[in-house]
Amino acid sequence: MSPQSGFTAEVYQNPYLAAGAETVDAVITVTAGEGGAAPSPAGTPSAAEAIMIDCSGSMGYPRSRMTEAIKATGVAVDTLRDGVLFAVIAGRSRAEQVYPSRGMVAASADTRAAAKQAIARLTPSGGTAMGSWLALANKLFAEVPAQVKHGIMLTDGRNQHETPEALRQVLAECEGRFSCDCRGVGEDWAASELRTIASALLGSADGLEEPAELPAAFRAMTEQAMGKSVADVKLRLWTPAGSTIRFVKQVFPQVEELTGRRVAVSDRIGEYPTGAWGAESRDYHVSVQVPPGTLGEERLAARVSLVSDDTVIAQSLVLARWTEDDALSTQINDRVAHYTGQAELAEVIQQGLEAREAGDDATATAKLGRAVQLADESGHEQTAKLLRRVVDVEDAATGTVRLRRDASSLDAELTNVRSTKTIRVKRS
Amino acid sequence: MVIAQTIDCPACGAPASAGFRFCEACGTPLHGVPAPSAAAEWVSSSTAPQRCEACGHTGFSSDGYCDQCGQRGPTGPDHSEFDLGPVAGVSDIGHRHERNEDAFALGTLPGTPLVVVCDGVSSSSRGDAASHAAVDAALPVLRTALTEGSHPERAIARSVHAAREAVTAVAGPDQGNPPSCTFVAAVVSAGSITVGWVGDSRAYWLPDGGTPCCVTVDDSLANELIASGMPADEAHAQPHSGALVRWIGVDADDGPPKARTFTPEGPGRLIVCSDGLSRYRSAPEALASSTPPGPPLAVARQLTQLALDAGGVDNITVVVVPYPPAAPTEGSAQ
Incomplete structure (x- = not known):
């Protein structure tokens, strides 16, 4: 157990391999803050929140779309803890800062009221260029020292007013700098675009059936961001010489391909970003190809660690044992x-x-x-x-x-x- | 044989409670444990891994795997033998297992041989790391506690505590299936024999004449059921009746070891062993009739060979202590 860190990592696998077999699969369940208490080794981390609201022309049809978006943004602002830095961005073909007029401001009764006044004046007009919205959020986040940086992006359409290449480039710049949850409203948003953005920025993507669902969705996203108590956790993977990492995926609560996000620490060790953690549990599927071992031997196929501030906060071992016993080697872990x-x-x-x-x-x-x-x-x-x-x-x-x-x-x-x-x- | 609550003072013969440190009649230390001599240290089957068998690399991580290729590094040798004179033991990998997860440590205080045997639980990860850490932590604590005047049962309880701490340290942040082992320790002094245990490693008392007995009672599911009132034959017929209910490990309870102190009525031998031997000679009479006369190391070797010839499906560790204890000789290890 790791009671100090509040994190646990459990491995589920069948370590037995037939003679000559090379592929080792394991699911690692990582749980933070068991029993609902948020793991918080060093107190509540400082946070910053950027809310990006699509204000393109289509947001005015039906009218409820813009009015619910305005209401939802107010709810999000109200959900921020006192002292959390925030900004509201209006998204069209370009991004425009709605509140405060520049930079970010700490949440208080006064700033929340002022923000809601500014948000109420939002009007729908113009186009959609999501990359420009994210780029402005990235610029604002870069200027503040917060540990947990989180964005909320709402859109009702496709990214029509910039090239996919422009969006990709912005995402590359934003990756690892802040996380972002994306929501679509209406009938014209593209799931693939929202998933691309959310996936790159370690957030969630979803759509809403009705504009009336917006305030509750914004509250949930903000509450979850406020509940993050350990910023910037990495999944560290040691694998033996001669091995190949087939893939590393988050598989619960949603599938997230991590294989290509490896940052090499040494020949044997690489790290994958997992973002900030509150009281939650996630599963990872690791698949490693190792050089076949001799019958009866046991080899470490991977050492999976969760790392925060270069400290190992939980660890699990993925093993490989070669056996002639088919009854053992043919079982697939459920x-x-x-x-x-x-x-x-x-x-x-x-x-x-x-x-x-x-x-x-x-x-x-x-x-x-x-x-x-x-x-x-x-x-x-x-x-x-x-x-x-x-x-x-x-x-x-x-x-x-x-x-x-x-x-x-x-x-x-x-x-x-x-x-x-x-x-x-x-x-x- | 008699499992006695009382012992006799070795000096004046007066009866005394086993819990007392000194004879109330004449003041002689009851457990025959004078200050340790500098020469009498202790030995164990634990050796640090030297070089990876698979790739030749010399670096191993703290959890025991080769830094280079991931091959599990050896914690102890496949076969080891120690002969301290008044006590000798043999540990062998057996025929079926890939590594020897048994470990043992032997020591002496003047006139008092000490034994610790641990058997790595094979269903746990790195059972051998647990067993070696446990014997290496337990034996020095057992010596120190006895030197400080603890009753042998208390000294064994302290050594179990040390073994638990060492096994916890070995577990590290690995939370999957923490390393675990069994534990049995024996303190053989001029006036009495004390055995303490956690799990199903055993000690047998084989008197030169008279009825042999098993001193330990396995911490098994069957014995728990019997203790709670179930008839023995019914308890042994239960599924998993042989399953361990107590062991040394992060995931185990931390209650005191079970312990027994008794005064033999005459000379004999104490056999401390892992289930690699007792599975083939479980009944005390069967073990006694298979145990030849001879010096302790020769007897330990012959009992080990007997287990190997019977199948050797598990690791085998056998320690032999003649009673009353002989004077210590120069320790030698092979």
Whole structure:
């Protein structure tokens, strides 16, 4: 146990490999602040919050979209702890600072009231260039010393007024500097864009069915940001000489590919960003290819550590043991199997919806059928329910489905944006 | 044999409570534990890993794996033997296991051989690291406690505490399946024998004449059930009846070890062993009839060979202490 740090790391794997086998898979469950108390080794960290509100012309149709966005931003401002630095940004083809007029300001009764006055005057007009909004937030965050930097971005449309390349470049500049949760409202936002931004910035992406849901969503995102008590935690991976890291993924609460984000510490050691932690639990799937060992030997395939401020706060060992006993080596750990399925589920939903949009009905039907089957097998009811908005299910067990002609673009985007959300293995 | 609550003063023969340090009649120390001599130290089967068997690299991480290739580094040798004269022991990897997860340490105070045997729990990770850390921590504490005048049962309890701390330190931040081991210690003095244990490693008293017995009672599920009133045959028929209910490890309870002190009625031998031997000669009579006469090391070797010939499915550790204890000789290790 690591009671000092409040973090625990548990490994789930089958360490037994058949002679000559090389692939070692493990799921690592990292839990911070067991029992609901936030882990806080050095007191509450300082925080900064940037709220980016889409104020493009379409936000005025229907009117409730802008009025709910204004209300929601006020709720977010009210949810900030006293002293948290914040700023509100209006997003159009360019970003414009709404409050304060420059820099960031500490939350207090006065600044909250002033912010809400400024927010109330927001009017919809112009286009959408999300990269410019994020770039302004990044500039504001760079000027303040806060430990936890968090953004909220709301949009109702696609990133029409800048190139995908421009957005990619801004994301590269923002990566590791702040985290950002993205929300879409209305029918015209693109799930793939929100997922790209949220994924790069270690945040969540989601869509809302109705503008009226905005205030509650903004409160939840702000509360979660305020609950972060350990900033900048990294997943550190030691792997043996001659090994290859096949992949490193967060697999709960949502699938997040981390493989390409490795920062090498030494030949054997690399680190992957996990952002800030509150009282929460996440699962990671690590897959390593190691040189085959001799029968009967045990080898360390990976040492998985959680690191904060260069201090190891939790650690787990992933082992490999070579055996002639097929009964041992052929078993697949149930969590590894479960998350392999959940990752495939996210992938086939995205591929199916992409094919559907491209008019490739055969591929769309096959992929979404497989998705329905996987959601059914794993008991992922939320995703099964979303899938029924885009396909009619004839037989979930075999994945027999027909594309629904009456599915709206919101149905497809919601299914897409939530495709990466996973559930934990059901305990039998 | 008699498991006595009282012992006789070795000097004047007056009965005395086992809990007393000195004879109330004549003032003689009851447990025969004078100050330690500088020469009589202690030995253990623990050796630091030298070079990785797989890649030849010399660096090992604190959790025991090669820094280079990840190969598990050896904690102790596959086979070790020690002969301190009044006590000798053998530990062997056996035929089936990949490493020797048993560990033992032997020591002497004048006239008092000391034994600690630990068996790494193979279902835990790095059981060998636990067993070696435990014997290395326990034996010096056992010596010191006895030197300071602790009753042997109290001294063994203190050594168990030290073993727990050492095993906790070995566990480090690894929270998966913390290293664990069993524990049995024996203090053999002129007037009495004390055995303390946690788990299912055993001590047998084999008198030269008379009925042999097993001094320890395994901390097993079956014995717990029997203690709570279940008939023995029914308890042993339960699934997992042999499962350990107590061990040394981060995930174990930290109650005191069970302990027994008794005064043998005549000469004999105490056999302290891991279940690598006792699984083949569980009944005291069976072990007694298989134990040949001879010097302790020769007997330990023969009992080890017996376990190997019977299958050697587990690691085997056998320590032999003749009673009454002989004078110590120059320690030698192989």
